[in-house]
Amino acid sequence: MKPDELKRIAEKEFELRRSYVHRINVCCSSGCVPFGALKVLKAFEDAVREFNVEGKCKVARTGCIGTCYVGPAVLVEPGDYLYQSVTPETAYEIIREHVVDEKPVKHLLYANEGFFKKQLRLVLRNAGKIDPFRVEDYIAFGGYSALLKALTSMNPLEVIENVITSGLRGRGGAGFPAGLKLSFVAKAPGPPKYIVANLDEGDPGVFANRTLAEADPHSIIEGMTIAAYAVGAEQGYIYIRGEYPLAVQTLRKAIDHVGSIGLIGRNIFETSFSFNVELRLGAGAFVAGEETAILASIEGRRAMPRPRPPYPASSGLWGKPTLINNVETLANIPLIILNGGAWFSKIGMPSCTGTKCFSLTGKIKNPGLIEVPMGITLRDVVFNIGDGVPEGRKFKTVQVGGPSGGCLPVELLDLSIDYDSLTKAGAIMGSGGIVVMDDESCMVDTAKFFTEFCVDESCGKCTPCRIGLFKMYKVLEGITCGEGTLEDLTQLEDLGNFIKEASLCGLGQTGPNPVLTTLRYFRDEYISHIVERKCPAGKCFKAQRKEEVET
């Protein structure tokens, strides 16, 4: 593609947008489709024809708006009127009143302003407003102009310097400085070099990366291409979970599309830089999110981690230097290039810049997808954005960081969300899951649930994780069946700390976190299970009774 062609596509798209008054964005992401979003989309299209307002109004299929709990969500522009729980019937009503009569349908509007007030949507800036299947939409919103800027007016070193200045840290969980990682791979000998975008979001209860891919796939591809330019890679892989059919479809289409118009491929923007992207599907292995395991999986082997060093930056895919980044990290890069690293470094907090996307779920009034500046407190997220736990129940804990994250109690609600504070409290940032639990959840049972997950997903390579986690699970099972002793608690702590110390990869190093944090903050629950043989939440001791009945 020629450099001026990008501007031409954007202008053409603007002209198209100017030709209609209203744009109706129907969220058709994995969250809204089960609520009937596709039927709603069709109803809007039918209604537009029936009321004969085709010239005045455009119906678009978009990605996630964030308010997953009132799906299907529909955003009407101009004015960003957000309609909730739209049905095919109310779709007709919206067309008739909002589009034909120009009067927003008040009783269908989303009324909870608190949900958006404390959010800062940078990575998700386009989510819900563009059609993910059309690259023109993304270009009209400034898409690929960061790539143009990087390729035509910056050298790779300047790109890396900007990312270093920005303070961006890896969004996959570990929080490694992204600029530093870029510079390692840039310095490594090549070609060939590779870049891998990690979309193996295996944590149950987390859907932030998937939603990004479904809503704005091009932001990932653009960020990836800029990163590839910075380090000198010519081949990239997006590794995505096989369980995300819609995200796979969206990304596949996006890659084909940019390939066909020359935004990736040979000599991008008539420079000497060439880059190709391929999609690689995972097949259901949580451990594949680990950076050496993902490499094994792309090479067609079992996703098992290996010891580091050598780090992937020097020896990655097929033994060549490889840059591995989470897709959210990559999606931040175009923003940094367009606005400068200094601009980015002022967002969030000084030691931890930028924003983070979270999926907010569990026993909470407003579950959904949110993006907040780093440093916001858990209280703000749970009570202001999420509006707290449903009526009549009591907040108990918030679990941050997926199955190997930690459960934090009410006293820690004023903790700020950043890598260091969370790690200090025993949790992790993880890939962005926040699950709220109320007094109906038993903490011992919850710890058992997460441990069971980690046991299932342990690849079996190193002993502490394979055997240690299983032992922990057995002890927890004993406690929930009424066979626990007080010594069990010390054993759990010893085992947990040992597994954390001795495991090879992130799964084992964080797997004991749920048990250790619940022991730290909810020890009294364990004790009442053991001493009084009572489960405060009324969950446990059923398993054993069931077996007794059967035999």
Add this chain to the structure above:
Amino acid sequence: MEISQIALKSDKRQLMLEAAMKQHQYRKDSLIEILNTAQELYGYLDKDLLLYISRSLHLPSSHVYGVASFYNLFKLRKPGVHMVNVCMGTACYVKGAEEILSAIEREFNVRRGETNVNNRLSLFVTRCIGACAMAPNVIVNGEVIGKATKEVVANSLSALLEVRIVEAR
């Protein structure tokens, strides 16, 4: 082996599998992609199919079996006529997915991860389908039931299983 080879050969799906392998230039590192395609075509990966893939990609059969058995998405046994997946992601668990799961096990005489005796129903547990806002989720033959209760799921399954019996008569 000989017989199933013929069965494989005479199958249109085999041509599509062959085409997929050709597209990947029979590269060894495309194994997971090929297994994904094969499962899409055949529904599951049986021994003969794995052997066929191992020969085509010039990989030891132990390696192919090792990979196929490592990843959760690959099914090595034939699933039942109907499939029910209970999501056990954190959000679904918190909202009572376990109760639904054990209710299905009890009422339909099928254990998690297995297919019931007359090959009618397979019950699987999946780790998060990402529709957490409408937890708990149960997927019956690919259709997501959001905010599921054990009654709704039981009714939907009974209806499915019954209709088929009537059809068979």
